[in-house]
Amino acid sequence: AQTVTQSQPEMSVQEAETVTLSCTYDTSESDYYLFWYKQPPSRQMILVIRQEAYKQQNATENRFSVNFQKAAKSFSLKISDSQLGDAAMYFCAYRSAMGSNFGNEKLTFGTGTRLTIIP
Amino acid sequence: GAGVSQTPSNKVTEKGKYVELRCDPISGHTALYWYRQSLGQGPEFLIYFQGTGAADDSGLPNDRFFAVRPEGSVSTLKIQRTERGDSAVYLCASSLTGGAYGYTFGSGTRLTVV
Numbered sequence: 001a002q003t004v005t006q007s008q009p010e011m012s013v014q015e016a017e018t019v020t021l022s023c024t025y026d027t028s029e030s031d032y033y034l035f036w037y038k039q040p041p042s043r044q045m046i047l048v049i050r051q052e053a054y055k056q057q058n059a060t061e062n063r064f065s066v067n068f069q070k071a072a073k074s075f076s077l078k079i080s081d082s083q084l085g086d087a088a089m090y091f092c093a094y095r096s097a098m099g100s101n102f103g104n105e106k107l108t109f110g111t112g113t114r115l116t117i118i119p
Numbered sequence: 120g121a122g123v124s125q126t127p128s129n130k131v132t133e134k135g136k137y138v139e140l141r142c143d144p145i146s147g148h149t150a151l152y153w154y155r156q157s158l159g160q161g162p163e164f165l166i167y168f169q170g171t172g173a174a175d176d177s178g179l180p181n182d183r184f185f186a187v188r189p190e191g192s193v194s195t196l197k198i199q200r201t202e203r204g205d206s207a208v209y210l211c212a213s214s215l216t217g218g219a220y221g222y223t224f225g226s227g228t229r230l231t232v233v
Contacts, residue, residue: 004161035221043208045162045224091161095218105150105175105218109161 002027002094006110013082014118020067021077021113023092030054031097034068035107036077039089048090051075053097079115087117121145123225125211131231132201140196140228144213151194152222153186154210162210168194201232 003026013019025034036048051059051068058066063080079086093107124143132138144151149170154162164178168188176186183201188194198205208229212222 033219037221037224042226043210043229044226045210045212045222047221047223050221093161097219105167106152106164106178107154107162107218107222109163111159111161 004110012116033095035093125225142194142211148213150214152212156208
């Protein structure tokens with residue numbers, strides 16, 4: 001079974017600065033997807049960024065980018081120019097690429113990192 | 120609808136009672152998922168529907184939990200003989216095909232068993 005570990009329960013960053021959230025995972029599969037989700041107090045999980053394991057290039061979405069190290073099974077999220085609206089819980093998640101025929105549709109989440117933005 | 124809608128937003132019930140939690144996915148989304156998020160934890164998978172059928176129910180913790188999606192749209196998660204340990208936020212999500220591109224989540228139902 002796959003596991004996802006987020007070793008930073010809490011992080012804080014000054015507004016407009018850059019912060020990196022860590023995530024490691026364990027899997028024996030070679031093809032999979034990795035995600036970062038944001039969960040504000042409204043409880044709705046919002047997709048921030050997605051990475052396909054077979055792609056070498058790190059994904060970017062505006063101020064959000066990832067550092068994907070497949071051999072090290074590491075998937076960190078970098079938030080540049082932090083804004084007050086970035087304050088939330090951030091969850092890293094893993095999904096097998098084997099698809100629903102193999103019962104692998106589920107996402108496996110880490111325990112989350114609470115990000116605080118200091119004005 | 121424009122997003123995934125979950126009702127009620129909050130539910131308080133007494134130990135031993137039966138509860139139903141409703142999820143209304145985005146129109147046209149064939150895949151629907153239920154997750155449970157306990158305090159201080161990440162969401163944990165419960166069940167996945169493709170259309171009307173439960174394609175994977177391996178995450179349901181025991182036979183007190185059951186979910187249906189009779190017409191391939193709205194889904195109901197049913198919990199019998201509730202226990203205090205069932206207290207959690209129950210999240211529903213939907214996607215157009217599968218989860219490879221991520222899901223759209225609802226805001227969840229916070230269930231409190233007293």
